[in-house]
Amino acid sequence: MRIATWNVNSLNARLDFVLGWLEDRRPDAVCFQELKLTTEAFPYAALEAAGYRASVYGQKSWNGVAVLTREPAELVSTGLPGAEAAGARLVTARVGEWTVASVYVPNGKTLVHPDFELKLDFLARLRSHVESTVDRSRPYILGGDFNVAHTDRDSFDPDATRDAIFHTEPERRALDALLGTGLVDLQRELEPDTRVFSWWDYRGGSFHKNEGLRIDLLLASPPARARATKVWVDRDYRKKKGELTPSDHAPVVADFG
């Protein structure tokens, strides 16, 4: 079983790039974020031709999440109760014995922007949602763009970014609280000390300089963690492919025995 998460930064703009990646990596399930299209406009046909079905929660222009699966899946839920104003940012699907959820946590914009409080509220509601609705005694993966650099190790320059957005104590403690429900960060479980990023700014040659952040995470329930054999950032797919432009996020991939 191979499960991945990937903020694609517009599925329409990225479709050919994504199809190439699916053919190359052959994941069984993928959490997509930032579809930037409505549920109706989702490219179901192109993905079905590639061997995938999709559980989708989209909206026009912004946000939008999906869980792509090779096997037929049951759509469990869309949206996060109480966080409707934040847009389409959570979808959960069940495939076989696995439950897979894709989340796109609000960016927050700046520390003094109203969206920053919305971000903290979203993370708190996400914790409550997991606590009350997810059976953590079964294989469960919450994959997504959390827009938080959890520790100093997850940032290219911990000193320069100290207390900057994505790095503040309230954001980090909100992620701690989510993990307090019993989920674990797979990357840190399997590779506690590896300095690895999942996002690099398009601007200023950030990727070339490896000035990135690790903000895309695969969170796992104990049974899912127990089966995990490998987790990695698919850095090659942050690179341009011929004429195809990459997302500013790389896929994060995990394999399970």
Add this chain to the structure above:
DNA sequence: ATGGCGCAGCCACTGCGA
């Protein structure tokens, strides 16, 4: 070897992303 912002929209600038 790679890359130097990119995407959506009542559009050619602006808002947003992180």
